[in-house]
Each structure stands twice: as C-alpha cells, then as structure tokens.
Amino acid sequence: MSILSSEIGAYAGKQVSLHGHVQTIRSMGGLTFLVIRDRAGIFQAVVNGGEPATLVKDVTLEMPVRIQGTVNQLPKRTDAFEIAAEKLELLSEHLSPPPVEIAKSSKMDAISLPTLLDYRPLTLRNEKVRSIFKIESVFCNAFRTFLNKDGFVEIHTPKIVSTGTEGGAQLFRLDYFGKPAFLAQSPQFYKQIMVGVFERVFEIGPVYRAEEHDTTRHLNEYVSMDLEMGFIENEQDLLTLQTRLLQSMFNSVEEFCAAELSLHDAKIPKFESIPQIQYVDAIELLLRKLSWKNEEAEPDLDPEAERLLCEYAAKEWQSEFIYITGYPRTVRPFYAMPMTDKSGKLSLTKSFDLLFRGVEVTTGGQRIHEPNMLIESMQGRGLNPESYLDYLQCFRFGMPPHGGLAIGLERLAKQLLGLASTKQAALFPRDRNRLTP
RNA sequence: GGGAUCGUAGCUCAGUUGGUUAGAGCGCCUGCCUGUCACGCAGGAGGUCGCCGGUUCGAGCCCGGUCGGUCCCGCCA
Numbered sequence: 001m002s003i004l005s006s007e008i009g010a011y012a013g014k015q016v017s018l019h020g021h022v023q024t025i026r027s028m029g030g031l032t033f034l035v036i037r038d039r040a041g042i043f044q045a046v047v048n049g050g051e052p053a054t055l056v057k058d059v060t061l062e063m064p065v066r067i068q069g070t071v072n073q074l075p076k077r078t079d080a081f082e083i084a085a086e087k088l089e090l091l092s093e094h095l096s097p098p099p100v101e102i103a104k105s106s107k108m109d110a111i112s113l114p115t116l117l118d119y120r121p122l123t124l125r126n127e128k129v130r131s132i133f134k135i136e137s138v139f140c141n142a143f144r145t146f147l148n149k150d151g152f153v154e155i156h157t158p159k160i161v162s163t164g165t166e167g168g169a170q171l172f173r174l175d176y177f178g179k180p181a182f183l184a185q186s187p188q189f190y191k192q193i194m195v196g197v198f199e200r201v202f203e204i205g206p207v208y209r210a211e212e213h214d215t216t217r218h219l220n221e222y223v224s225m226d227l228e229m230g231f232i233e234n235e236q237d238l239l240t241l242q243t244r245l246l247q248s249m250f251n252s253v254e255e256f257c258a259a260e261l262s263l264h265d266a267k268i269p270k271f272e273s274i275p276q277i278q279y280v281d282a283i284e285l286l287l288r289k290l291s292w293k294n295e296e297a298e299p300d301l302d303p304e305a306e307r308l309l310c311e312y313a314a315k316e317w318q319s320e321f322i323y324i325t326g327y328p329r330t331v332r333p334f335y336a337m338p339m340t341d342k343s344g345k346l347s348l349t350k351s352f353d354l355l356f357r358g359v360e361v362t363t364g365g366q367r368i369h370e371p372n373m374l375i376e377s378m379q380g381r382g383l384n385p386e387s388y389l390d391y392l393q394c395f396r397f398g399m400p401p402h403g404g405l406a407i408g409l410e411r412l413a414k415q416l417l418g419l420a421s422t423k424q425a426a427l428f429p430r431d432r433n434r435l436t437p
Numbered sequence: 438g439g440g441a442u443c444g445u446a447g448c449u450c451a452g453u454u455g456g457u458u459a460g461a462g463c464g465c466c467u468g469c470c471u472g473u474c475a476c477g478c479a480g481g482a483g484g485u486c487g488c489c490g491g492u493u494c495g496a497g498c499c500c501g502g503u504c505g506g507u508c509c510c511g512c513c514a
Contacts, residue, residue, distance in 0.1 A: 098464090107463075
C-alpha cells in the first residue's frame with residue numbers, strides 16, 4: 001500500500017510504502033534517521049538494523065528512495081509518526097553530493113542569486129523556493145476560474161509573429177525559413193482580434209522583450225496574464241473587473257497556500273476597492289508633497305515615483321494598491337483610446353497602470369475600435385497602416401468598444417512574497433546575461 | 438545605452454600597515470555514537486585568491502588592463 005507523507009497518521013501500526021527524495025540524513029551509529037520529501041510534504045523514516053542499515057550507507061542527499069515499513073508513533077509524542085524501515089530501496093545509482101544545501105531554507109536564503117539560478121534544477125527543490133511556484137500555479141488557476149465564470153474564453157495566440165506591437169519595446173529577431181520574424185512582445189493584436197470573435201478572451205502565456213535592462217524588476221521572458229473584453233462603457237469597467245479578479249486570486253492563494261505564505265511571512269492584501277489617481281495629479285502630488293527628486297522638464301513616472309505613490313496610498317488610503325489613470329498619449333501605444341485633458345485637448349488616454357507595494361504589476365486600458373481613428377493614430381506616430389493590414393481587418397468589419405489588461409505573473413508573486421528579485425519568481429529566468437539553465 | 442559596485446574552498450564569508458605554511462561556519466570524507474530532528478564527538482580532504490601584466494626583496498592586499506557577476510537608472514509587466 002503506497003501512501004503520501006500527509007496520510008501517515010491514519011496508518012499507525014500498519015505496513016505501508018512511501019517514496020520520496022532524501023532531504024536529511026542523521027546517522028547515530030546503529031540508528032539512522034532519514035527525512036524524506038514527497039509531493040505532499042515530508043516524513044521521517046528510521047533505519048534500525050537489518051538490510052536497510054547496510055543500504056543506508058550509500059544514501060546521499062536528494063537520492064530518490066522507496067521505503068516499506070511500519071508506521072509508529074514517535075516516542076513521547078502522540079501527534080507525530082514515523083516509519084520504521086523494513087525495506088529500503090535506492091532508486092538511483094550512487095550520486096555525488098549536492099553543491100548547495102537545500103534542506104534548510106535559512107541556508108537557501110543566504111545563497112547568492114547567481115548560484116541560486118546556476119543550480120536551479122536543485123535549488124527549486126527547496127520548500128521555500130518551490131512554494132513560489134505553487135503560489136503562481138494557484139494564481140493562474142484562480143485567474144482562469146474567475147474569468148471562465150465571467151464568460152471569458154481562453155485562447156492561445158502565436159508567439160512567432162511577423163511584426164511588433166507597440167514599437168517601443170525591442171523585439172527578438174528570428175529566422176523563419178529565411179523570412180524575418182519576431183518573438184511576440186505581447187498578445188495585444190491577437191487578443192483584440194479575438195474580442196470580435198468571443199467578446200471576452202484571456203490568455204496566460206510567455207511574452208518576450210529584447211530590452212537590455214538589468215534590474216530586479218525585469219525579465220526578457222515573462223508570463224503575461226492577459227484579458228480583453230468587448231462592449232465596455234469605458235476603462236472603469238476594466239478597473240472594476242480587475243479589482244474583483246485580484247480579490248479572487250488573492251483569496252485562492254490564502255485558501256490553498258497558507259503554508260507557502262507563512263514560509264515567506266507574506267500577508268494577503270485585503271481590499272474592497274482600489275483608489276485611483278489621475279496621472280497629472282500623481283505628478284503634481286509627487287512634486288509638491290512627496291519630495292520626489294526629478295529634474296525633467298516633462299517628468300514621467302519612474303520607479304522612485306511608483307514607490308512614493310504606493311507609500312502615500314498606504315498612508316492616506318490604507319491601500320497596498322493604487323490605480324494610475326489617464327496616461328498621456330505620448331507614453332502609451334497608438335491603440336490606446338484618447339481622452340480629453342482639462343483644457344479639452346485629446347492629449348490623454350483611457351489607460352491605467354496598477355501599482356502594488358511600489359511596483360507596476362498591470363497595464364491596461366480602453367482601445368481604439370474605430371478604424372479611421374486607429375489609422376490616424378498610427379500615422380500620428382509615423383507608423384505605416386499598410387504594415388498592420390491583418391490587424392486592421394477586424395476593425396474594418398466592426399469592433400465594439402473594448403479594452404483589456406495584462407498582469408505580470410512573476411512581478412505579482414514577487415510583490416506578494418516580498419522577493420528581492422523578479423528572477424526568483426521565474427523557474428528558469430531569461431535575463432540580459434542568462435540563457436541557461 | 439549610462440552609472441555604481443563586487444570577484445578568496447562546493448556554499449556563505451573573514452583576511453590587520455604588503456611579510457614566511459591563506460582562515461572560519463556550513464557541506465563533504467573517515468571513525469565513534471540506538472531517539473536524532475541545526476544531533477554530538479574526534480580526525481581528514483578540499484584553494485593557480487577570476488585572468489594577464491606591472492611596482493616591490495616579497496602581492497589575496499598596491500597600480501594598469503581584461504573577463505565575469507550584482508545593483509541602480511533609462512524602458513517596461
């Protein structure tokens with residue numbers, strides 16, 4: 001009978017079989033204790049004589065083993081159980097010892113980021129490192145479940161594309177059977193096209209940015225949680241939706257990842273609504289009240305500004321989130337729906353960013369759905385509509401008022417768990433200097 | 438692309454004013470240990486001090502170059 005570590009208490013006095021990786025070996029002469037990790041947790045096995053005692057000398061840390069024996073209560077404790085090994089099976093040949101200690105999370109926390117990533121196949125096994133990805137899995141599940149219930153259809157758009165989306169971000173070039181091609185920096189055009197098909201769509205997938213940034217916030221490949229919906233009134237519909245969506249995602253993590261959260265001393269943010277501030281008001285607030293150091297003639301929000309705004313939101317509104325709305329057209333892509341400023345000029349956009357604990361985690365907004373306005377917007381930026389004909393098709397045949405947003409999964413996890421770097425929240429991060437493992 | 442900073446054992450680090458054989462903790466190996474859970478005790482292995490050159494009687498340490506990393510900014514999620 002093969003069972004999991006979590007079930008061991010129900011089998012006191014019975015013969016069972018368990019398997020897992022050896023995480024700790026404590027040898028006491030004739031008596032050896034093994035702490036073994038399976039997919040449900042850990043359990044202790046005690047080897048006391050017999051054939052297992054001979055075999056246990058060849059056990060190394062992280063070796064996969066199968067153990068058969070009797071479940072016993074630990075001496076002096078009624079709440080804990082161990083398995084007395086009667087049969088020990090080494091499921092691997094002799095192994096070399098691991099280069100870093102992975103059983104203790106305190107040791108793992110001390111390891112430098114390059115080492116942590118160089119030995120990723122090993123370090124991912126540490127419970128604290130692993131927990132990051134359990135939480136991301138629950139985030140994705142909750143994102144899916146919430147949107148599915150709300151009438152969204154999950155889609156998968158191509159990652160090999162012929163043209164870029166926004167012009168700004170750099171693209172990775174590919175050789176596609178002799179033709180130039182690129183890795184998609186965003187599913188933007190395709191998810192908009194699919195609004196004409198399903199009205200509401202979402203996608204969780206990788207996006208690629210060939211920018212040579214090297215910071216704790218950036219990855220050159222990251223997971224984007226995208227959604228796009230039709231027949232909206234304005235961008236406020238998206239803000240409301242995302243607020244509910246995030247509540248649902250955080251509630252799920254709280255429900256299913258209590259142990260993982262406590263490893264990181266992380267607290268789930270609680271909120272009923274998320275405060276909003278207009279971009280121009282944010283700039284004014286920063287310059288007048290928040291002692292923001294900025295010498296630009298036309299200041300733009302930088303990471304320092306984002307931190308200051310979040311500190312302000314926490315103090316004034318008791319919110320760990322803040323929506324920045326009404327970004328100028330100059331800092332938004334051509335497809336962002338224009339909006340009038342205080343002087344009546346169409347200089348702003350119905351777009352927004354969401355800041356969470358000092359870092360931008362979401363960008364979104366209403367899009368232009370009228371073909372002529374879209375073409376004018378392209379031309380206003382020196383883009384040639386001829387090279388966007390496939391995208392423009394859907395507008396020529398009719399698109400509803402629509403909009404969407406994209407959440408950066410790794411950044412969301414980083415901010416929730418208080419990780420030092422976004423790279424820790426990617427299984428095998430790709431950055432300026434790293435293409436392996 | 439701009440700036441700052443760091444390279445010493447498998448990992449994390451110390452290394453005095455330039456001085457003889459470069460250290461610590463953890464890990465690893467050997468031995469002892471029958472209730473450990475950061476097990477304990479005794480012993481041991483492990484280093485081209487990133488690399489190249491220079492100054493010096495003498496360089497881990499000073500100087501120049503080079504390679505690699507980390508962080509910040511720009512840009513973005």
